[in-house]
Amino acid sequence: MRLEYFQMLDEIEHFDSQQAILKARAAVPAESPVFEGHFPGESLMPGVLLLEVMAQASGYLILAMNGFSRMPFFANVKSANFRSFVRPSTDLTVSVRRIHDGSGYAVMSATVERANEVVCDAQLTMRNVIFPSEALQQHVWSEGRRLGLLDSRVA
């Protein structure tokens, strides 16, 4: 993870397009300016960033399934539960499943675990649109290649 760059996923552990599921590793760094403010003397991974982990895993599942042709934007979250504190230097596993494939949107179920203990879960809706800019498309494709979800031969 590089929190300051919103780079939340480190490695894809499993992707199954038939089942519409993805599992990824997300390692919380030992140090980050984020922890200087959240909180002084008591470093905790912010809940909003755990939500971002689930949103990015959801997004990359959708991207992998649509061939990185349309950009999933985080549109809605329901039933988000933050069940325990997450501290620096924690290895997390995020698992997402597409529970509904709509027209221009998808509804996802997401769970973040630490050593098989659920630390947070949520239902997220992602709105899938044409990439709004070439720069964003190139960035997302680059991240897709880094994570091994997009063929390195794609420009």
Next chain:
Amino acid sequence: MASTFETVANIISSVSDVPRDQITPQSHVMKDLSVDSLAFLDITFEIDRAFTIQLPVDEWLTAVNEGKRSGDDYFILSNLCSQIDAIRATTAAA
């Protein structure tokens, strides 16, 4: 068994907090009921689930944005319900 309109009106009421008695077949989902795009996403999800279909909202919006169709064709409730019935009939026949 509830009619398509009853089911859709109940969904809109529960998702958007519009009082059920204000929803009529002549209501335009956005213009009359003030449903915004995010709430309509929730409504679409609930309709998809209730009828086990996939409303082709993307195609509809493209047709409206390109001036090929009027938004009334899809977002006035009686028309929306007709669209749902047509999709269900096609799905059942397939």
